[in-house]
Amino acid sequence: MDGNGRWAQRRGYPRAYGHVRGASRVKAIVQEADRLGVKALTLYAFSTENWGRPEPELKVLWKLLKRFLKKEEAALARENVRLRVIGEVERLGKDVREILDPAIERLSKNTGIQLTFAVSYGSRRELAFAMRRIAEEVAAGRLPAEEVTEERIQSYLWTADLGELSDVDLVIRTSGEQRVSNFLLWQAAYAEFVFPEICWPDFEPLHLVSAVEEFGRRDRRFGAVKSSHSIGEAPGLKTSYPALEERESIHATGTEGFNRDLE
Ligand code: FPP
Numbered sequence: 698m699d700g701n702g703r704w705a706q707r708r709g710y711p712r713a714y715g716h717v718r719g720a721s722r723v724k725a726i727v728q729e730a731d732r733l734g735v736k737a738l739t740l741y742a743f744s745t746e747n748w749g750r751p752e753p754e755l756k757v758l759w760k761l762l763k764r765f766l767k768k769e770e771a772a773l774a775r776e777n778v779r780l781r782v783i784g785e786v787e788r789l790g791k792d793v794r795e796i797l798d799p800a801i802e803r804l805s806k807n808t809g810i811q812l813t814f815a816v817s818y819g820s821r822r823e824l825a826f827a828m829r830r831i832a833e834e835v836a837a838g839r840l841p842a843e844e845v846t847e848e849r850i851q852s853y854l855w856t857a858d859l860g861e862l863s864d865v866d867l868v869i870r871t872s873g874e875q876r877v878s879n880f881l882l883w884q885a886a887y888a889e890f891v892f893p894e895i896c897w898p899d900f901e902p903l904h905l906v907s908a909v910e911e912f913g914r915r916d917r918r919f920g921a922v923k924s925s926h927s928i929g930e931a932p933g934l935k936t937s938y939p940a941l942e943e944r945e946s947i948h949a950t951g952t953e954g955f956n957r958d959l960e
Contacts, residue, residue, distance in 0.1 A: 698719055698722075698723075698740055698741060698742060698871065698897040699741075699870055699871045699872040699874055699896070699897055700715075700871050700872025700873075700874075700895070700896025700897050700898070701715035701716045701718070701719040701896065701897055701898055702715050702716075703715070703872060703896055704718065704719075704896035704897070704898045704899065705718070705898075712754060713753070713754060713757040715896075715898055716754075716757055716758055716761055717757070717761065718898035719897045719898045720761040720762075720764070720765055721898075722897060722898060722900055722901075723740065723765060724765075724769055724772075725901070725902055726738075726740075726900065726902065726905055727778070727810070727812055728902070729902035729905050729906065730810060730905060731776070731778070731809065731810045733905070733906065733909055735810060735909075736810060736811065736862055737810065737811040737812075737813065737859055737862040737863075738810060738811070738812055738813070739783070739813040739814075739815055739865075739881065740812075740813070740814055740815065741815045741818065741878075741880050742758075742762065742814045742815060742816050743758060743784070743815070743816045743817055743818070744815075744817075744818060744819055744878065744879060744880075745784075745785065745817060745818065745819030745822055745879070746819070746879070747817075748788070748817070759789075759790060759792070759793050762793060762797070762814070762816070763792070763793060763796045763797075766796050766797060766800045767796065770800050770803070770804070773804055773807075773812070774803065774804060774807070776809060777807045777808055777809030777810075778804060778807055778809050778810050778812050779804055779805065779806075779807040779808065779809065779810070779811050779812065780800060780801050780804040780805075780807075780812050780813075780814070781801065781805075781811065781812070781813045781814075781858070781859075782797065782801060782813065782814050782815070782816050783813055783814075783815050783816075783818055783823070783855035783856060784815055784816045784817040784818035784819075784823075784855070785817040785818075785819075785822065786816065786817065788817045789816065789817060811859060811862060813856075813859075815880070815881075818855075818880075819879045820879045820880055820881055820882040820883065821879055821882070823854055823855050823883075824854070824882070824883060826853075827850060827853035827854050828850075830853050831845055831849070831850065831853055850883070851863065851883070854883060854884070856881070856884055863884050864884060864886075864887065865881050865884045865885040865888040866888060866889065866912065867888060867889050867890075867891065867908065867909070867912045868880070868881070868885055868888045868889070868890050868891070869890075869891045869892075869893065869905070869908045870890070870891075870892050870893075871892075871893050871895060871896055871897045871900050872894075872895070872896045872897065873892060873893075873894045873895075874892070875890075875892050887917070887919055887920075889912050889915045889917065891908040891911050891912065893907075893908065
């Protein structure tokens with residue numbers, strides 16, 4: 698969700714207004730992702746580095762997160778959206794936790810699109826926490842060092858409960874910046890990247906469609922040498938993403954209520 702501040706400043710507004718407009722984009726994008734058949738969507742809402750922002754800006758961000766939850770939880774529930782957060786949530790204020798935690802709990806059994814807000818999130822920190830816990834297990838003799846495999850490491854990350862969905866297929870970074878910025882470094886090891894020039898407050902559902910279509914045109918080889926057609930025959934390897942029409946036909950049903958409620 699990059700570019701809120703620049704979007705506002707270019708128009709002569711305070712940065713905070715960019716966040717207001719940015720937050721108002723979220724529901725339409727979740728709605729469109731669901732319609733496209735995206736199974737898991739993670740929005741990078743607040744990084745560990747963002748704690749360094751001025752206090753008034755932080756206040757606006759927390760207010761917007763709380764407002765989104767209060768306003769949209771019922772619609773998310775009706776449409777079977779499972780809400781999660783990843784990050785150091787214990788650093789968030791009591792007022793935010795009091796709204797966030799029960800909302801997550803109430804939506805936790807849902808089986809539709811897995812919507813994750815990365816809040817107070819940093820990928821290196823996530824990996825450091827995972828490594829520390831693994832080291833403790835090894836030191837205590839509960840985990841043999843040779844069992845510290847890729848799968849084991851994955852199971853200690855904040856995305857562990859997503860299972861195979863924790864592997865990111867597509868990262869979209871708005872605002873024209875072309876950096877990873879500490880986002881899902883492990884999980885995005887084989888992700889495709891798309892960098893739309895527009896800032897997040899201007900990011901419309903049609904831009905998401907365009908990014909997904911671009912993704913569909915990529916030849917994902919996962920380090921192999923042939924086209925995705927041939928590596929698809931190898932067990933355990935993902936093939937290319939289904940065509941947009943195919944995904945639409947699979948997921949076109951069941952989202953009407955959500956669409957209506959989010960209007
Ligand atoms: C990036 O823009 C955006 C953020 C740091 C905050 C986004 C979070 C919200 C809008 C709060 C509500 C969240 C949800 C999920 C409902 P930037 O300020 O870094 O933009 P810049 O790079 O142009 O300065």
